[in-house]
Amino acid sequence: MKSFLKYQTIFLIISIICIYTSIFINNNLVFPPFLKQQSLLFITIQTIFSSLFPISILNIIYFFTKRLFTTLIIYFSIYITLNYINLKKNLYLSSSLIPSDFFLFKETLIASPLLLKAGIIILLLLLCSIIYFFYKKEKPSHISLHLLYIFIPLLIISSYILINRQQYFYSYCQININIGCKLVAVLPRTQDNWLGDHEIIIQNGFVTFFVSKSIDTFFEESDSNISENRIKHIFKLENNKTVLLKNLPNIIFVMSESHWDATQLDKSIPKNITPTIHKNQVSTLLSPSFGGGTANVEFEVLTGLNTLINNKKLAYVSNLKRPTYSLPTYLNQLGYETTAMHNNGKYFYNRSNIYQYLDFHRFISLENMVSASEKNKYINEGGWATDDLLYSNIQNQLKNSEQPQFIYAISVENHPMYSDDRFGKDNYKISKVGISDASKRQLNTYLTGMKRADDKLKDLIENVKQLDRPTMIIFFGDHLPNLQAVYDEYGFFASAQEKAEKKDVKFFETPLAVWSNFPMDRKALQGDFIAAHFLAPKVLEAAHIPLSPYYAFINKVSSCYDAVHQTAIMPKKGCQFDQAQILNEYKDMNMDVLNGKNFSYQILKAQAQN
Known part of the structure; x- marks a missing residue:
């Protein structure tokens, strides 16, 4: 139990460091204005909630590797890579990296110059080699309560899904303001959040945003049964051709x-x-x-x-x-x-x-x-x-x-x-x-x-x-x-x-x-x-x-x-x-x-x- 609590403390500290590093980087290294407007209690609660997803990721990696140092290398590799891509996308396209961007992998591969492709492949091979080296070098931990490392992420993610997907909570909180509703409001929601993706990242950090966005994307409604012929029928061109006006x-x-x-x-x-x-x-x-x-x-x-x-x-x-x-x-x-x-x-x-x-x-x-x-x-x-x-x-x-x-x-x-x-x-x-x-x-x-x-x-x-x-x-x-x-x-x-x-x-x-x-x-x-x-x-x-x-x-x-x-x-x-x-x-x-x-x-x- 001591080692379990020790690792959770390490994961919490790393999560908080990563969250605030991401917040400051995405806010152009300026102290975020929203933090100045909030009480210490609110910031503390928000930080704890924002840390839950990074902690979950760390626990999942550790569950499979059983090695602390290897877990940290894998996590930081993911963290740095995603944050870097997000910053570049924001710079050139004024939009944040979202899970659905990875569905465009084929298009990105085709559009990328050969030198860039080669560089990325070399970096990936180098990173995998480093991870493999430390994985073999580091001895696996022989600890009890190992199932807790997968139980905690499942509990966090399932609780998030329950609260975030059930509109009852938010409908109730629109007419009832209590401590429970205030806590729900602090959750790092990405679905129907008027702030927009970039502002959520500034408040909760990129990893927290990306995981919550991934969950919301997974549960998105999809209706692919509407055929192309059905849409063509709707927009048939009978007497609908446009005429370019002079003025x-x-x-x-x-x-x-x-x-x-x-x-x-x-x-x-x-x-x-x-x-x-x-x-x-x-x-x-x-x-x-x-x-x-x-x-x-x-x-x-x-x-x-x-x-x-x-x-x-x-x-x-x-x-x-x-x-x-x-x-x-x-x-x-x-x-x-x-x-x-x-x-x-x-x-x-x-x-x-x-x-x-x-x-x-x-x-x-x-x-x-x-x-x-x-x-x-x-x-x-x-x-x-x-x-x-x-x-x-x-x-x-x-x-x-x-x-x-x-x-x-x-x-x-x-x-x-x-x-x-x-x-x-x-x-x-x-x-x-x-x-x-x-x-x-x-x-x-x-x-x-x-x-x-x-x-x-x-x-x-x-x-x-x-x-x-x-x-x-x-x-x-x-x-x-x-x-x-x-x-x-x-x-x-x-x-x-x-x-x-x-x-x-x-x-x-x-x-x-x-x-x-x-x-x-x-x-x-x-x-x-x-x-x-x-x-x-x-x-x-x-x-x-x-x-x-x-x-x-x-x-x-x-x-x-x-x-x-x-x-x-x-x-x-x-x-x-x-x-x-x-x-x-x-x-x-x-x-x-x-x-x-x-x-x-x-x-x-x-x-x-x-």
């Missing part, structure tokens, strides 16, 4: 953080906060998210795919890992220059990687908008970058190219939480009786942020009026704000059950405003609401841009359904097709792209080249 309009999407019609909260809320948005509002956007999950909204808008069909996963993190047909894909084919913009870090939600899969020409993130030394000047009291950076980059992009522009801009300055005075104090008087000072402060901050968003949109419109090229601006909120107790004090939810279930569309509707300096087809954008997954073809129609086969199909689905949403699947009257068949085809397309062989992308790209 294509600029298309600018502004997805405004947490923007909502706050007058729905109560009659006492001022009604003239956002006059520009109100003047140009054509409908509302039906978001797939409430209070968060921004990436799922842009996922639906940019791809036409569906969060509900994807089991409410964060697709950007969980299962969007390859080139995917999207609005940028199609507009690139028409001659557009496509740009994603976000005044936040490039790694959140894996955006630096995802936007490459969605065929954007470029991604302008906070790192590109301002230097690291100047960054703090643009961070507000809430910890978010101001939208001044975002809108100035939109204007610069419009000025600096003669090509038609597609810009998808995501704002962040009005991001929750609102318990601060980032825009000043008491800009709006909260007159309703019974509202706490904390809620008044939150609401004042939020309403001021709404007003600032309206001012920025007004300035952008004035700027665009100076352009010669026809231009369309589409403005919408990604989801309702996370106002916490404000909702309760205003009685926004009729009951605790309604708050938990959120079965009414009003909990997912945000303003959808559209402005253009040319006669657009406003009929395409009319309706009680437009579901996020149906927005793109409506915008194309409004801009008089022909639909590709992909968007012709999405529009076909929208002619039969108002939405495929968590509140309800909403059939539309007057559908000219077999509604059940259309819905099944839409589901098949989603499954093919996200969990199947992605025939959709291959077929659509081939069609575009013909």
Whole structure:
């Protein structure tokens, strides 16, 4: 037992050293900011949890070798190799090494120069020789309790799987905050974690990330039963050939953080906060998210795919890992220059990687908008970058190219939480009786942020009026704000059950405003609401841009359904097709792209080249 405890202590020390070495290296040798914000207790608990996977790997290696020094050589060889590859991939591709990358071994081997292949083979042979030498040199340990070295990893991994794969724990913890939920929140999850892979590595170390990502990858849903012929049938080319227009309009999407019609909260809320948005509002956007999950909204808008069909996963993190047909894909084919913009870090939600899969020409993130030394000047009291950076980059992009522009801009300055005075104090008087000072402060901050968003949109419109090229601006909120107790004090939810279930569309509707300096087809954008997954073809129609086969199909689905949403699947009257068949085809397309062989992308790209 003494030797067992001794080895476990050694494994723990090595794990902690490796974790923090990885954290500092991946954070450019700077003390991670998140550590400064946490208590010593939290850091201790997180370190222990983060150490569990490296300890498991060490125990597994030791179980098979029965040699401590050999175990350490093998572990450090794996650790150094994976970290080195991850750093290089991050440097050149702005994305982290993930388990599925090893499925591309054949392609990597073909693409690698002969000298590199030879060098790798020599290094592998040398490493194997060293391991074999020490394995033969070192005497095996004759110890009792040897089965514990495999039992511990199995216990750790099975516990992780149980907690991580069962949504009950996380659903429970959304409405119950206790010590158990706080501990669960510290687990190094990679599935549906909005932070994105790089940020998880900075918090938990690379080995912990890679093992947890491997487990999540192993349990990913896969549906390879959807045949190529099935997808070809969906995208048949009847009357769907595109026609290149002579003067294509600029298309600018502004997805405004947490923007909502706050007058729905109560009659006492001022009604003239956002006059520009109100003047140009054509409908509302039906978001797939409430209070968060921004990436799922842009996922639906940019791809036409569906969060509900994807089991409410964060697709950007969980299962969007390859080139995917999207609005940028199609507009690139028409001659557009496509740009994603976000005044936040490039790694959140894996955006630096995802936007490459969605065929954007470029991604302008906070790192590109301002230097690291100047960054703090643009961070507000809430910890978010101001939208001044975002809108100035939109204007610069419009000025600096003669090509038609597609810009998808995501704002962040009005991001929750609102318990601060980032825009000043008491800009709006909260007159309703019974509202706490904390809620008044939150609401004042939020309403001021709404007003600032309206001012920025007004300035952008004035700027665009100076352009010669026809231009369309589409403005919408990604989801309702996370106002916490404000909702309760205003009685926004009729009951605790309604708050938990959120079965009414009003909990997912945000303003959808559209402005253009040319006669657009406003009929395409009319309706009680437009579901996020149906927005793109409506915008194309409004801009008089022909639909590709992909968007012709999405529009076909929208002619039969108002939405495929968590509140309800909403059939539309007057559908000219077999509604059940259309819905099944839409589901098949989603499954093919996200969990199947992605025939959709291959077929659509081939069609575009013909």
